[in-house]
Amino acid sequence: MSKVKCDHCHLEFDESVMIKENDLNFCCKGCQGVYHLLKDDGLDSFYDKLGNKTISPPLEIDDDVDRFDSKSFEEMFISTTDDGFKQIDLIIEGIHCAACVWLNERILYDTEGIVSADINFTNNKAKIIWDEDVIKLSEIIKRIRSIGYNAYAYDSSSADKEAAKAKRDYFIRMMVAVFASVNIMMLGVAKYTGFFTGMDDEIKSYVHLGEFIFATPVVFYSGWIFFRGAYYGLRNRILNMDFLVSSGVVFTYIYSLFILFGAKGESYFDSAAMIITFVLVGKYLEVIGKKSAVDTLDKIKGTLPLEATIIENGIKKSLPLNSIKVGHIIELRAGEKVCIDGIITNGEGSFDESSLTGESIPVYKKQGQKVFSGTINSDSVIRYEVTKTYKDSTLNSIVTLLEDSLRSKPKIEYKANEISKSFSITILSLSLLTFIVWYFFGLDLGFDYDGTNHFEKSFIVAISVIVIACPCALALATPIASLIGISELAKNGLLFKEAKYIESMAKADTLVLDKTGTITKGELKVVKARILDDNIHKLNLLYSLIDTSNHPVSKSVKKYLQKEYDLISKDLSSIKNIEAKGIKANYKNVEGKVFQLLGGNIDLLKENGINYKFDSSNTVYLFAINKRVIATFELIDEIKENAKELISDANKNAIKVIMLTGDNKKVASRVASKVGIKEFVAGINPIEKAKYIENLKKEGKTVIMAGDGINDSIALAKSDVAIAMGNSSDITISVSDIVLLNNSLESLQKAFSISRRTYKFIKQNLLLSLVYNAITIPLAMLGYVIPLVAALSMSLSSLLVVANSMRIKQKDK
Template sequence: MSKVKCNHCHLEFSESIMIKEEELNFCCKGCQGVYHLLQDQNLDSFYDKLGSKTIQPPLEVSSDLNKFDTQSFEKIYVTEDENGYKKVDLIIEGIHCAACIWLNEKVLYNTDGIIDANINFTNNKAKVVWNSKKIALSQIIEKIRSIGYNAFAYNSKIADEKASLAKRDYFIRMMVAVFATMNIMMLSVGKYTGFFTGITPEVKHLMNLGEFILATPVLFYSGWIFYRGAYYGLKNRILNMDFLVSVGATFTYIYSVFILFGLKGESYFDSVSMIITFVLVGKYLEVLGKKSAVDTLDTIKSQIPLETTLIKDGNKIEVSVEDIQIGDIVELKTGDKASVDGIIIKGESSFDESSISGESLPIYKKVDDVIYSGTLNQDSLVQYRVTKTFKDSTLNSIVTLLEDSLASKPKIEHKANEISKGFSVMILTLSILTFFVWYYFGINLGFDYDGVNHFEKSFIVAISVIVIACPCALALATPIASLIGISELAKKGLLFKEAKFIEELARTTKLVVDKTGTITNGKLSIVKAQILDENIHKLDLLYSLLDSSTHPISISIKEYLKNHYKDLSLKNLINVKTLQAKGMFAKYKNLEDKEFEILGGNQKLIEEFGIKYKFDSQNSVYIFAINKKVIATFELKDEIKDFAKEFVSDSLKNNIDVIMLTGDNENVANYIANEVGIKTVVANINPIQKAKYINKLKEEGHTVVMAGDGVNDSVALSSANVSIAMGNGADISIAVSDIVLLNNSLESLNQAFIISRKTYKFIKQNLTISLIYNLVTIPLAMAGFVIPLVAALSMSLSSLIVVANSLRIKGK
């Protein structure tokens, strides 16, 4: 029975099972369906990209698709972005070339409801974003399977296990290379000594044979890492460092084999072994350098308990943290760590929050206080009501942010990567030119070679050019410094959502700060209170209005009322509105259906509603009125944060102009600004005006950083080049920010600028080192001054210098 090729998968099959369609042949209905799908979607150029390569026929759609739409699957693997779109990381099986990547991305992009789909060339990991109202995840998986591939959820635990296995494999290969190379070196010492003292051809041949036996596993077992890397690079039309190493070592090995079996000249098995060993050791040390940066992430992960105790129907049950729901009651014993966020409903205790904020002193917590995941209960048993699921809890959010920041790239790294892509092509071209110049023009630096030896000299010089060039140092320059910088920032209580903000922070020219909660503690103390009408029902309305706000002023006055009046109760207010940078407005209807208009805020709010009541003070002022009659006034003072003066002074020394934008009155703003040394103050400004002010600074060419907290800062934060949310801020301000300051300390905020500047400086140093190294060593190698052995050593040293220089970021 004759064989024919399938027009889709290109696999050969028997004519007896063929599906014939005019001039087309298909091995199965799946291939026939995919072929017409690609034709209908104008994706038939896939076959041009595929060429003569074969692929697997489409998989049969199995019944396991429903699991991708279950709540348990979504809880573990799916996240939601700020636009309400769903996101998932998938591993796509069956991809083996750039055409497969192209096909999957095109098909996904052309599917209605899919917003974004990007597939990593090296590990086949796809990040898919979709609109769940238009398409289900199971349909996306079905689509991928329908074109001949399979997809399953990316699991970080499995990825960690694979990474550990890969590291161990790396270490074994390196040890094989080191052992063999040390023995080759001993043979080489004897061979080179014999060169001067006399050695017989037979003994020399035996030594070459011994070197051959030892160098072979080094090249083909230990060096397999470089062959694999070169293969993936070539598959995607990229000549990388692995390609240069493997080409240099392989050509040298082949030439030495010819010498072993009779060709006249010297063998270079020692160079083959040392090229692989030196570069392998260098790469392993790079892995260790990266690991030290990622250890911070592992430390934070270890703070998350896997199970917790729930109180349900009076019974205590142990459940997985992923099964905890909002509203559940959690019991926390002495020595236990909180697994999710919540509010204490019973008991009181001291908590160690060092894993979150870096604060070493325990913090006393009582009923109604917030507990954060990862914090340690030190004193006594407490019960708390869950307010966030495990996925959204503080510590898990920190881990997610840190993972994302470690995976992201600064702008300068993208530029370096573009340079390194063309670098390998240039080196290969220079190597070939070097060979022909040496061979045809007889450049031999004064030495006289016969035909074979002249070829040998030309060949070895060309190999040295390939081996000494180091795109590795260039490619390492930015990511290794960024990783170490990100981990150091995390230790200081600073979470960068992306590594690119290091570069932005280092280039800051204008720093815009809010007053309350940023320069000041945000915990206002009441210095004077005037209750003009102590009717308890009216105070209930004040208490209810304050309870509707999370502003520091509202929280402080609410606490004051709780301490001075025991019989307060919450009323059901209607039409509650927050009036930006002024205060709050609400209405209330009593049992007789009588309506009351309630106001609470600053002087500006009172005047806007036509209430004539003048109240001057250097402190922050809160005026409460019912039906345009003032019922109570409060003067509040906010203490300036520790290190505020030093922070402003250090910013000014580094040519960063500090500007205070605040909704508070001008007297208070100027007083605080004068105390800390801020020269530019804009007071009585609402959130929209703050955002316009920041946009104006950006239009003038400034790199603007904004630090603030609270809902009223969210618009301005989103307008800045880099936004920094203080850790005690509202959820919305944290959500729109690029950097989260966990411990709320200005000293840590100062460290953000110091470490970012230092990291950016070392990135530029690393790039300079790698460029100067290549500019100096490549011409030397082309001139014949460097043998492959020295080339391999210097190449590894250049990478290690970059890593060692980056580790200096950890220094003082």
């Protein structure tokens, strides 16, 4: 068989394995794929530059890529969104900076069929949503691999192993750089001492040789991650931070090689090694800073057991959490954690819910009450029926919310990314301009050099400009602060579904609050009851009517009746809930006679033709049978702790507070005056609440709303940021952007406080990075900074941003 040459790698191969495509010959599918990728991205000029040189063919990381499209893989790792798209969490291997995240997101967003792709900067976890009719998951994996990264499905155990492996590799590269740089510094002491005292050229050449020996592994082993990042950035027409570091190192290293092999001047192997070392050490410390910020998430994820004991046909057996289904009965012993949500079917005991709510006092629960994953059974053996799968359980939902919020980006970060896109091009242009000015115009600011080292001086000054510029600090400014802010919010029982709501909370000018369950405790207490007809049959009908409702007023009246009377529930028909007013229903007795039942406020009675005068500043519940009032109840709802403090804090920060309630005006006025709210709207139904929010937004207001009931869900959905109290219904939580786990208004106050502080530090970080570059780049252009100092300065600027972000954890004085 004859030999032919591959049109991509230019290596010769046996014609029998050739892949023929029109007039092109490829030795393997990898070369064929890379060829088309370069051509499609407009980078086919690469082959003109390559000439007759050969390159290594692409490495096949995993030839079993079709497994990503298998049914078993889909069942284990892929879910379907409400819109019918496919969703998966992937770990992107090879990411080491914010620029890598940006590169991967850009490539994925430019791929047809991918709906969204968001990468968590802290753990390299990517949430990808795609249209299965347009693109397969295997094709997405290939796309990621085509730019030099690898991707695999997120699994907590394998992800931890891969993360540990990557961290170990990073640490080894850093230590090689540190060891070699220390030895170069020792040689540097001799070289610079000899510069002032006199040193033979032969001895100097040996010093240069020693520096070359130590610098080479630093540049090509420790610095490989920067060259790799720069290469794949260039392939996709992106000039990133890696390119700035790499170009500075390569130019310095090549220039030093000329000196080593006989050219006149000083070598700068020490600078090349130090640039790599300082940047590596800085990035390693940056990783440690990020790690401390996500400790909260790691602690939460590590609290659940891996399996639970279920009771099936009277037999106990252990099952992994993923295998437990709704309806299974789980036995929970004293000291064990609830792993999946459920309802107690047997036993009673105290539960430590501090991991969810932050409250240290145990909550006593008995048969029929809910238990939540992540809480601890303190003192007894209970059995409960599973009501949610592990995937939908409370604790897993919290982890998912936290990871999603860490992955999302505030608006200000997108603005910062826009600035950083053109940053590298600007710096390279300034570096070239600096070289031209120094070399051709002989700029002299007091440095003593002659014509023999004129090029050297111009070259080194230009390199310093490249090295000192720090797009990394600019790229870090927002994500690191957002990360720490989200972590602090989570510690205080605040779950932000997306990081962008930090910015919205910080810039909010209007806070809308529901009354019952938000400003008040939602635990109404009957303070006055008038039973106008104590016929037990009629009281049974009253009890039956309120038993059909979950409204706080109905629950409180029911509780009162249970305490005072021994009543039974009857079957009712035509039950209808009238929003913000009450309930109406019919009862048919054994004789076939139909009774109309009404239970609610005075407006409900008027609407049904009952003219009944009842004046009270408390919440009122009236019950009538066939248009005759049978009983009246007056209830009060205690104000929540910290309500006045929340309103006062909002007023101090120029946030207008408005209360919306379906209750009557007198009750609303009493509550508003107690907490210091100046504006409120009473007797308003859910539709009207939503319209009120819409009108505020039309006025240009940034509206934050907090509520807890299903009746608040429409208004919450209309607001800029929707906040659900911890005791909210599932529907309310689903439409909300922030969840207060502990149902405390102090937490809501902290949400504003931490958001404002986080946003303040984001702006500080951006200002720090811009001021740093504005000061240091001109200094480097004027020749006042050598490359070694430039590399140290660049690393310190990134660390300064990280250190400043850590101040978010400090409480306001």
